[in-house]
Amino acid sequence: METVTAVIDGCKVEVAKGTTILDAAKTVGIKIPTLCYHPDQSIKANCRICVVEVEGVQLLQAACATAVGKDMVIKTNTMAVREARKTVLELILAHHPQDCLQCIRNQNCELQTLAHEYNVRENRFEHIDENLLLDLTSPGVHRDPNKCIKCGRCIEVCERVQTAAVYSKYNRGFKVGVAPVLNLGLGEVACINCGQCVHACPVGAIYENDQHEQVWDAICDPKKHVVCQMAPAIRVALAEEFGLNAGELEMGKIVAALRQIGFDKVFHTNFTADLTIIEEGNELLHRINNGGKLPMITSCSPGWIKYCEHFYPDFLDNLSTCKSPQQMFGALVKTYYAEKASIDPADIYSVSFMPCTAKKFECIRPEMNSSGYQDVDVVLTTRELARMIREAGIDIVNIAPEDFDAPMGMYTGAAVIFGATGGVMEAALRTVYEVVTGKTLQDINFTAVRGMEGIKEATVDLDGLEVKVAVAHTTGNARKLLDAIRAGEKFYHFIEVMACPGGCIGGGGQPYGTTNEIRQKRIDAIYDEDAGLPIRKSHENPAITQLYEEFLKEPLGHKSHELLHTHYTKRSLYPFSKEEK
Amino acid sequence: MVDSYTNVSVDKIIAEFKDVKSGLLPALHAIDEKYKVIPEEALVKLSQVFNIPVSQIYGVATFYAKFAVNQRGKNVIRFCESAPCHIAGAAELVAAFEKQLGIKAGETTLDGKFTLEFCQCVGMCQEAPVFTINQQPYFNVSIEEIPEILARF
Ligand code: SF4
Ligand code: SF4
Ligand code: FES
Ligand code: FES
Numbered sequence: 001m002e003t004v005t006a007v008i009d010g011c012k013v014e015v016a017k018g019t020t021i022l023d024a025a026k027t028v029g030i031k032i033p034t035l036c037y038h039p040d041q042s043i044k045a046n047c048r049i050c051v052v053e054v055e056g057v058q059l060l061q062a063a064c065a066t067a068v069g070k071d072m073v074i075k076t077n078t079m080a081v082r083e084a085r086k087t088v089l090e091l092i093l094a095h096h097p098q099d100c101l102q103c104i105r106n107q108n109c110e111l112q113t114l115a116h117e118y119n120v121r122e123n124r125f126e127h128i129d130e131n132l133l134l135d136l137t138s139p140g141v142h143r144d145p146n147k148c149i150k151c152g153r154c155i156e157v158c159e160r161v162q163t164a165a166v167y168s169k170y171n172r173g174f175k176v177g178v179a180p181v182l183n184l185g186l187g188e189v190a191c192i193n194c195g196q197c198v199h200a201c202p203v204g205a206i207y208e209n210d211q212h213e214q215v216w217d218a219i220c221d222p223k224k225h226v227v228c229q230m231a232p233a234i235r236v237a238l239a240e241e242f243g244l245n246a247g248e249l250e251m252g253k254i255v256a257a258l259r260q261i262g263f264d265k266v267f268h269t270n271f272t273a274d275l276t277i278i279e280e281g282n283e284l285l286h287r288i289n290n291g292g293k294l295p296m297i298t299s300c301s302p303g304w305i306k307y308c309e310h311f312y313p314d315f316l317d318n319l320s321t322c323k324s325p326q327q328m329f330g331a332l333v334k335t336y337y338a339e340k341a342s343i344d345p346a347d348i349y350s351v352s353f354m355p356c357t358a359k360k361f362e363c364i365r366p367e368m369n370s371s372g373y374q375d376v377d378v379v380l381t382t383r384e385l386a387r388m389i390r391e392a393g394i395d396i397v398n399i400a401p402e403d404f405d406a407p408m409g410m411y412t413g414a415a416v417i418f419g420a421t422g423g424v425m426e427a428a429l430r431t432v433y434e435v436v437t438g439k440t441l442q443d444i445n446f447t448a449v450r451g452m453e454g455i456k457e458a459t460v461d462l463d464g465l466e467v468k469v470a471v472a473h474t475t476g477n478a479r480k481l482l483d484a485i486r487a488g489e490k491f492y493h494f495i496e497v498m499a500c501p502g503g504c505i506g507g508g509g510q511p512y513g514t515t516n517e518i519r520q521k522r523i524d525a526i527y528d529e530d531a532g533l534p535i536r537k538s539h540e541n542p543a544i545t546q547l548y549e550e551f552l553k554e555p556l557g558h559k560s561h562e563l564l565h566t567h568y569t570k571r572s573l574y575p576f577s578k579e580e581k
Numbered sequence: 582m583v584d585s586y587t588n589v590s591v592d593k594i595i596a597e598f599k600d601v602k603s604g605l606l607p608a609l610h611a612i613d614e615k616y617k618v619i620p621e622e623a624l625v626k627l628s629q630v631f632n633i634p635v636s637q638i639y640g641v642a643t644f645y646a647k648f649a650v651n652q653r654g655k656n657v658i659r660f661c662e663s664a665p666c667h668i669a670g671a672a673e674l675v676a677a678f679e680k681q682l683g684i685k686a687g688e689t690t691l692d693g694k695f696t697l698e699f700c701q702c703v704g705m706c707q708e709a710p711v712f713t714i715n716q717q718p719y720f721n722v723s724i725e726e727i728p729e730i731l732a733r734f
Contacts, residue, residue, distance in 0.1 A: 167636055168637050183693065
């Protein structure tokens with residue numbers, strides 16, 4: 001590896017050729033501020049907060065965009081540099097609402113943090129308010145364009161990672177803004193509600209549709225029986241909201257906190273993740289054995305579903321008809337559980353905690369009412385859960401752990417790994433293998449489908465039946481896979497797609513500022529949890545066996561079709577257009 | 582105005598640039614020449630023909646001051662400008678709306694809430710003058726009633 005040496009603030013550095021000043025400074029413990037820079041994105045160099053002095057160069061240089069040169073002498077802490085950075089901040093703030101106390105990103109905002117670190121106490125520039133309308137059109141993601149600093153990070157993640165390309169810059173110069181086409185709302189364009197732009201955004205310009213007040217209302221309503229479910233990706237990330245590392249928060253403590261908040265029953269989505277495996281595994285075998293449409297593609301990720309509906313409507317018949325675990329759970333709470341507990345389903349208020357903003361859209365899809373009511377009443381993200389825990393004054397780190405309620409709180413390791421990319425595939429293989437071959441799996445760890453690789457492939461031998469599988473995370477990778485299938489270059493039996501990078505652990509509802517580095521830590525925590533559980537195959541979950549005996553009777557049976565399966569809707573790429581509707 | 586555009590001709594203009602290398606800008610110029618504005622349906626058509634996300638077409642079209650992209654507000658108020666409504670006093674009503682909203686017909690309020698446009702006969706001449714807000718028609722409205730109607734949105 002070719003290296004260069006340079007001096008930064010008097011410290012000698014030796015770095016690989018091409019390393020930016022920003023990264024080189026990090027190696028010697030020097031922090032250069034950034035705003036438009038994002039570790040998982042390309043260099044934009046439009047905010048100029050990262051400027052530094054380079055000896056022999058007259059103008060200040062952007063550290064995020066300048067490679068360290070041979071024998072460069074760099075100064076990051078001079079009067080001129082501090083002044084320039086302060087001026088940049090003052091200019092941004094002169095055009096920014098003075099709203100930190102009420103802002104959803106208060107204490108968790110890159111701009112606010114820098115204003116604090118650079119001791120901006122007054123502003124030499126005149127303040128200009130734009131008074132742009134809030135975008136509240138989407139059930140999942142809301143925007144306050146007044147807070148946008150035009151860094152372009154949301155545009156990049158939407159266009160390059162998700163290939164939904166919802167956002168663009170419009171106008172030029174001082175009048176530049178960032179919005180969907182024609183300044184429409186996210187609810188009016190082909191947005192998939194994945195919320196990845198929420199993580200990309202350094203400030204409070206993009207955020208979830210916060211509905212936690214509705215849950216307080218339900219809890220305070222004595223007539224309501226309030227139950228909740230929680231996705232497998234919540235536990236590992238919730239820890240971060242309370243200053244712990246990914247996965248450090250014990251499950252039982254979250255259960256105890258939810259009881260303190262006031263839920264009548266605390267269940268787990270993992271229960272229906274196991275159920276999904278039974279239904280989906282059987283559906284796959286049915287398709288393979290009866291000449292059904294292949295590849296079959298998983299349907300747990302509502303961002304992916306909406307993407308497929310807008311961008312690949314010709315693949316809708318490939319989607320598994322299985323509802324997502326959240327919606328299976330919703331349908332069962334107001335039927336199976338209501339019956340068992342002798343509660344009128346009309347009085348049940350069903351809350352779902354998810355790492356996902358797209359789930360907020362999924363739960364209000366018109367077909368998601370097979371219980372005769374809206375199956376899931378409201379979806380809250382990990383961040384909203386953290387808000388409720390804080391608001392309730394619960395010391396979650398020190399609370400005594402408690403157990404889930406029966407029966408919908410029982411789950412296996414196969415359900416836990418639903419939270420990571422490749423997890424649904426691995427869980428399905430663990431079950432399908434044993435069902436088809438009648439043999440016990442020697443090694444249940446299908447490591448080929450694990451990890452942050454964009455597209456993973458494997459061939460599994462089911463006693464002579466070779467099953468080809470693929471796993472994609474991000475809708476951009478799904479696009480690559482579907483294009484290859486369309487072109488006849490690839491064939492698979494079974495594909496898992498998750499809309500978010502890393503799978504649900506990287507969902508748009510997870511703690512603000514999720515990066516790929518953080519995603520990897522959460523994934524590790526997920527597989528640790530799986531490895532530590534006594535039962536790790538969905539078909540061995542005794543509560544699921546009981547559910548079939550008492551209620552559903554058989555996989556893909558009549559009741560299953562009524563409650564657990566669904567259909568999809570073809571959507572336009574231009575939903576706002578009169579001609580295209 | 583926009584409503585009288587026939588989509589067919591937008592399609593036709595764009596089709597001419599389909600195989601032109603870097604045809605997007607010339608196509609925008611041609612549309613602008615004909616219509617003095619880039620209508621919404623042109624953005625969609627350009628996106629389809631050039632296989633570029635519609636958001637990016639919008640970004641390009643708004644980047645150049647030369648092009649005015651037809652940016653409608655959340656609520657579109659359309660005045661019938663056909664003869665019966667005209668005779669029944671549509672003009673005064675339009676003037677009153679323009680004053681209330683602080684914009685001229687064809688424009689959108691700064692907050693993006695209302696766009697004022699003209700349209701042709703909506704087939705309710707017996708109730709002239711007629712205007713619609715989004716899908717809802719309004720008949721025989723007096724100038725005094727305008728603030729109350731606008732407040733509903
Ligand atoms: S986005 Fe950041 S700086 Fe702006 S109001 Fe919110 S917290 Fe304050
Ligand atoms: S909305 Fe956020 S991410 Fe997008 S450009 Fe504005 S500040 Fe950047
Ligand atoms: S972080 Fe370097 S220019 Fe924005
Ligand atoms: S002329 Fe106005 S509605 Fe017919």
